[in-house]
Amino acid sequence: MTLAKAHHGKIPATVITGFLGAGKTTMIRNLLQNADGKRIALIINEFGDLGVDGDVLKGCGAEACTEDDIIELTNGCICCTVADDFIPTMTKLLERENRPDHIVIETSGLALPQPLVAAFNWPDIRSEVTVDGVVTVVDSAAVAAGRFADDHDKVDALRVNDDNLDHESPLEELFEDQLTAADLIVLNKTDLIDASGLKSVRDEVASRISRKPTMIEAKNGEVAAAILLGLGVGTEGEIANRKSHHEMEHEAGDEHDHDEFDSFVVELGAISDPAAFIDRLKGVIAEHDVLRLKGFADVPGKPMRLLIQAVGSRIDQYYDRAWAAGEPRGTRLVVIGLHDMDEAAVRAAISALL
Numbered sequence: 591m592t593l594a595k596a597h598h599g600k601i602p603a604t605v606i607t608g609f610l611g612a613g614k615t616t617m618i619r620n621l622l623q624n625a626d627g628k629r630i631a632l633i634i635n636e637f638g639d640l641g642v643d644g645d646v647l648k649g650c651g652a653e654a655c656t657e658d659d660i661i662e663l664t665n666g667c668i669c670c671t672v673a674d675d676f677i678p679t680m681t682k683l684l685e686r687e688n689r690p691d692h693i694v695i696e697t698s699g700l701a702l703p704q705p706l707v708a709a710f711n712w713p714d715i716r717s718e719v720t721v722d723g724v725v726t727v728v729d730s731a732a733v734a735a736g737r738f739a740d741d742h743d744k745v746d747a748l749r750v751n752d753d754n755l756d757h758e759s760p761l762e763e764l765f766e767d768q769l770t771a772a773d774l775i776v777l778n779k780t781d782l783i784d785a786s787g788l789k790s791v792r793d794e795v796a797s798r799i800s801r802k803p804t805m806i807e808a809k810n811g812e813v814a815a816a817i818l819l820g821l822g823v824g825t826e827g828e829i830a831n832r833k834s835h836h837e838m839e840h841e842a843g844d845e846h847d848h849d850e851f852d853s854f855v856v857e858l859g860a861i862s863d864p865a866a867f868i869d870r871l872k873g874v875i876a877e878h879d880v881l882r883l884k885g886f887a888d889v890p891g892k893p894m895r896l897l898i899q900a901v902g903s904r905i906d907q908y909y910d911r912a913w914a915a916g917e918p919r920g921t922r923l924v925v926i927g928l929h930d931m932d933e934a935a936v937r938a939a940i941s942a943l944l
């Protein structure tokens with residue numbers, strides 16, 4: 591019997607959710623580097639066909655979580671592939687000789703946490719693991735900018751063309767569903783807004799949910815491991831009372847999907863002037879309302895690859911690691927937007943930046 595089992599009976603699992611670019615991976619990276627000696631297994635799920643988050647976390651070299659302890663689920667959103675992907679992954683993890691002390695699951699930014707948490711009630715899982723808590727990371731700057739409230743006009747326009755669109759607004763609904771599932775809400779990116787902005791964000795977040803989970807503030811996802819990994823809730827027993835919009839609308843149980851969102855990968859050659867590229871990329875993102883763009887770029891003469899991270903038109907960039915021997919250099923960027931985003935136009939506009 592492992593130490594974790596001896597102490598707690600079941601292995602605790604923390605589900606980390608939050609909209610695209612809110613800061614989930616950044617928070618987990620910080621957690622792994624300050625894990626208080628805990629051995630953590632990490633399950634990462636990303637939207638889009640390019641495993642950027644896993645790559646970033648594998649590169650952080652934290653002892654708490656070696657590359658073997660990082661499992662990437664790439665077959666779509668974890669909430670839609672619970673039976674096919676998540677349960678078998680958990681089963682395999684639990685069969686390991688060297689079990690982790692704690693399991694951390696990063697959902698994709700578009701995932702509904704409810705079906706994932708409910709899966710912990712499957713008998714084989716329930717007897718071995720409990721959900722320590724659901725942590726919802728919020729991009730405070732995006733909330734302050736009205737990201738989750740300001741696209742009613744757009745949704746109304748979509749609805750004119752699509753009678754079946756039963757949602758209020760895909761972003762708003764998802765935002766609320768992720769908050770509804772929370773045991774702890776982390777208001778992240780507080781460095782990007784002032785005190786009065788933060789107060790409005792708090793009020794807005796509180797107004798979106800009927801329960802009152804604890805809300806804390808953070809920048810760069812800096813939250814102590816003892817807080818993140820010590821919620822002790824057993825959320826699988828409570829999730830039935832935290833229904834998503836989808837569950838409330840479709841009690842009969844039809845499947846949900848993420849048709850409102852779309853993603854594709856743009857492959858380019860080398861970028862010789864990254865500063866100019868990124869500057870002009872901001873224009874493309876704003877013009878086409880790209881929600882999230884991330885990936886790696888090849889800069890000629892540089893031994894390292896450039897990580898590009900855009901959340902709306904805010905773009906971060908840094909050289910994250912050297913290109914490995916034999917690794918083909920190139921630029922690959924995943925682009926995520928609402929389903930009416932004009933893929934051909936975005937591809938052409940990004941390619942024209944070179």
Ligand SMILES: Nc1nc2c(ncn2[C@@H]2O[C@H](COP(=O)(O)OP(=O)(O)OP(=O)(O)O)[C@@H](O)[C@H]2O)c(=O)[nH]1
Nearest residue numbers: 609610611612613614615616699779809810899906
């Ligand atoms: N200014 C600022 N930037 C932040 C903060 N936290 C994260 N970021 C940046 O925001 C961008 C997105 O962060 P991630 O941690 O990748 O976000 P995520 O939620 O994992 O994104 P997805 O997995 O794509 O949904 C990165 O460029 C981060 O460096 C913060 O507190 N302040």
